Amino acid sequence: MSTTLKTTSPALAVTGLAKRFGPRTAFADLSFQVDQGEVFGFLGPNGAGKTTTVRTLGTLIAPSEGSATVAGLPLTPENGIEIRKRISLMPESPGLYLRLTVAENLRFFAGLHELTDVKERIDRALRAVNLTDRADDPCRSLSKGLRQRVGLARALLNDPSVLFLDEPTSGLDPVSAREVHELIDGLRRRGVTIFLTTHRLAEAERLCDRVAILNTTLRTIGRPDELRDQLFSKTLGIRTSRPLADPAAVFDGLPGVESWQTDDSGGYVLAVTDPDLAAPAATRALVAADADVLSLSQSHHSLEDVYLQLIDTDGETAS
């Protein structure tokens, strides 16, 4: 896999980018950077502008406003051919000729892109997606998951330094989706920058170094754990077999604990600044108060919680 750029310039740098179709704004005011080798998740509800962003950065359509560099080159019509040599775009549906075999499909697309060393490229791409033994099978006979892998092999033919994957696991069962995740992990290890749009938040959480949440404009961007910490206060949940006789005497003034309250099921929820300090202090205080503790656990907000919190406040997106 080539990492042809010798500088440490970002793989993608986007400034004030917008795309409008007549009166309809697909996305606007988009500014972000993606580092080389990063797996960058692009999340958002239906109609948020994800595919249009991918098509714009992938040189398929021109932006209405703003600027970008893609794989080190300014996104201009003149640079279109050179950018397309350095990137690849795998659309949601792999677009294969079902009557042709896997290898015939790949030969066709290699020819379309006027690639050299076609046999070596196809062998390498098939090895990368573990499909060498299916090279001579007609695509018609492959499962949806295997077709998706052929689509990925197709996207790898030109050794892209930036790979755009639009919903790569859409419609796949959990086992096939996991196989695609493993392939993405493998590409990351080889230094390929991956721009991944997905509706699967657990997928983004597992695969992505950083994520952006889009709803026509960018709502947030950061590492999944950073976003969780920004949006949700940390809490400790405590359950005891009997209510505490004097909870204020147990919880007030504990190190790392800001406040506390009872929850609907008769447990206690402590808002904490530092769980590593608060959890042992709370444990000691509960033991000293002779409490029968059933559980003491730190809250775990998922990327899905972050997403829902941000998107819910937006209301319906027109699509």
Ligand SMILES: Nc1ncnc2c1ncn2[C@@H]1O[C@H](COP(=O)(O)OP(=O)(O)OP(=O)(O)O)[C@@H](O)[C@H]1O
């Ligand atoms: N060629 C087009 N002409 C007119 N409007 C378009 C065109 N392509 C996209 N749009 C509009 O732009 C908006 C963003 O669409 P886009 O497909 O980028 O969203 P998305 O986030 O990829 O959605 P989904 O998750 O459903 O695929 C939508 O309102 C869509 O109807």
